[in-house]
Amino acid sequence: MDEKIVRELEGIVGDEWVITDIEKMRSYLTDETAEPVKPIPVIDVVLVKPKSTEEVSAILKLANREKISVFPRGGGTGLVGGCIPTKEGIILSLERMDGIEIDRENLMAVVEAGVTLGKLMEEADKAGFFFPAHPGDEGAQIGGLIACNAGGARAVKTGVMRNYVKGIEVVLPTGEILNLGGKLIKSNTGYSLMHLIIGSEGTLGVITKAILKLYPKFKTSITMIIPFEERHNAFRVVPKIFQSGVIPLAIEYVEKDLMEKSAKRLGLTWPCKEGVAYLLIIVAETDEEAVYKQCETIAEICNELGALEPLIAESRREQEEILKIRSEIYMALKPETIDILDVAVPPANMSKLIDRIDEISKKNGVYIPIYGHAGDGNLHPHIMKVEGWTLEQYNTIRKEIYKAAVKLGGVITGEHGVGAIRREYLSLCLSDKEITLMKEIKKIFDPNNILNPGKVLPM
């Protein structure tokens, strides 16, 4: 990077917040993407850590003037290489912008982009509230969660990230600061630029602050593990639960071998001996009695549809342990994983999709373990390593799975997003016109294409 630019950046944020030594920014060059598909970072970058929106604006104005690429960065917990610098440029870490304020009267949180999900959950809890969204890694930062419209297990009752966002402050690549939305439940003042930016993965602007909706704290929650000998029955249960009037916080689908593997990694024991497939259902309500009643309803439905005896976890410790084992599956599989997919289909088609993936697995002799969000139609098949395979062969498998999902009314990514590694597959589920419109929108916001320009290196 040009020395003059580095000096100018130092002038904006202060010397100590501009890092050029590659050894001091190793952790900023990566994310949680599986190694075999992870883009190789370009290392001719400078890491900048602004403290304020005005500093972010000044950095972007400079970058826009000089046509320097900028890679905004949150917690680096993404799974699609979205924040990895793939060109010479500036890594813009929002970590120092970590202010948070709970507005009790409006049941909202005003949160700077660098606040972690863990911190938000903690502060909400202290104030007597609850922030439901939980994409797994609590080190994720708010800016990234919104930019990527994060999902996770706890989206069944109250939705994905988009549903909580009431306002954002965003700095455009051209440096203007926009305040979109507000502490508002209703606002119909023209096109929703806010909803356009949610999920745009840092390509339209840098989110610096957000107003998020909070929920009253649940009084009780219970986690049920419901075992099935026949996995299709697990999926048959899901719509029946909703139809009965029960909307749990989470409904996860997992399989025995994965939960045992994940538990072992954590030094824990998976408590369920029976069955091969499970639903993990978290029931949480602000009324204690309602929780018990809903669990009864769920148990009855499951029993009618061939489930085995459910395990009920009531203590906080037990419940956290189950969720921990579930959350650790990715890390347990990661060393042998080529790619973790994130297909989504209409919930009623999940069973069919799993069958289709099993066929692909058998036909090609590749192990494809599957788990995911049974309430949301969102599955994570892992394409696992096969001795001697080329990337070409894996690509064929990936494409077959994508096509199977699309054929069932689905998309190639439900929550992880496009990032660097799914761009070339987008046309499987988007029309040419949609892609053209997106490209033209990008040009309006970012005429010099400086924000997350996303030139993917050959893998």
Next chain:
Amino acid sequence: MDEKIVRELEGIVGDEWVITDIEKMRSYLTDETAEPVKPIPVIDVVLVKPKSTEEVSAILKLANREKISVFPRGGGTGLVGGCIPTKEGIILSLERMDGIEIDRENLMAVVEAGVTLGKLMEEADKAGFFFPAHPGDEGAQIGGLIACNAGGARAVKTGVMRNYVKGIEVVLPTGEILNLGGKLIKSNTGYSLMHLIIGSEGTLGVITKAILKLYPKFKTSITMIIPFEERHNAFRVVPKIFQSGVIPLAIEYVEKDLMEKSAKRLGLTWPCKEGVAYLLIIVAETDEEAVYKQCETIAEICNELGALEPLIAESRREQEEILKIRSEIYMALKPETIDILDVAVPPANMSKLIDRIDEISKKNGVYIPIYGHAGDGNLHPHIMKVEGWTLEQYNTIRKEIYKAAVKLGGVITGEHGVGAIRREYLSLCLSDKEITLMKEIKKIFDPNNILNPGKVLPM
């Protein structure tokens, strides 16, 4: 309209669905906007009623080729003149596209644009489900509800229209048919063109079909009328209810004189003798006991904050009567109304906004009755007729109210939208850059500016 164009339109939809006789299209030239601010329709128009998406596409291709304005139209229940033809062109009524299909397994409805809200509610009910959104007039059509991101009283628990939309089929002004989203709970495949189109008021594309989320049917609902001698106490109650963990279906704010006036118009009696201001709270749950418990919690909170004895309506008839009286306020006030405003502020600022509007009312000697959605921060002040006033004088009042809302962190329209009559005030709550971005987005979608071009005639 050019005869050749009329013939071509007849070729697309059939002779009987092209109407050129102005007497046969009177009801298509208007909406529910208050008369004094309603745009005067241009009558050099042709009314076209397509039956299919392909016909809509052919009409738009023709219009785009010939640069003819197109005014898409649903139930005509809007309050801001959004569908009134303000240029020579085509009125595109979607009324014949009225197919509906309930997907029980995915808890979704697939609905063509011309289906009325009433029809959707009925079909959902028959299938054992519930569609919560209720902007008042059940003659509103789905296409319009989505294009205008409708709100209404029942948005407290499950949100405004945007929250229910999972997929849309939309025809662009250039004729392409896009299918955005799907029967999907999660989808992160690039910029959300769907959310951009929701709330774009028929300026970016013509919505022809939608996939909407349904909810399990509530087992019981109770409507509480809670009287207050001092209206600020009513607003103080609202956050306390949420904080207690109760999220009602609706929390409405109304005043005694308006409810009595509205009841009288309907030949009914407003049942509440005490108090001057009320909260109408609808509590609805899939569990009967929970409803009673929540009502108790609400009653306790209200009692602590100075409410008088609440009236409880349990029978369906009683509850419907109360809602009917509430819904009729607009019609009761309409003959003397200059403009019904739709300001929205952070919910905790509603009390302040009402005080501010009262000051404006007193200072200027104009009667400004107020009611609205206390759970959403959304109020409807009516600017009422004053003998001998000019439009100029009313405009001053309107602008003062808008400025008061914006100063309190609000916007000029929460749910009614911009339409023809609020365009000139948009800059009070949007920055120049936001407006520029919106104009540029419009150009991408509609290069010839044919869809709802919105040239407002001088009033």
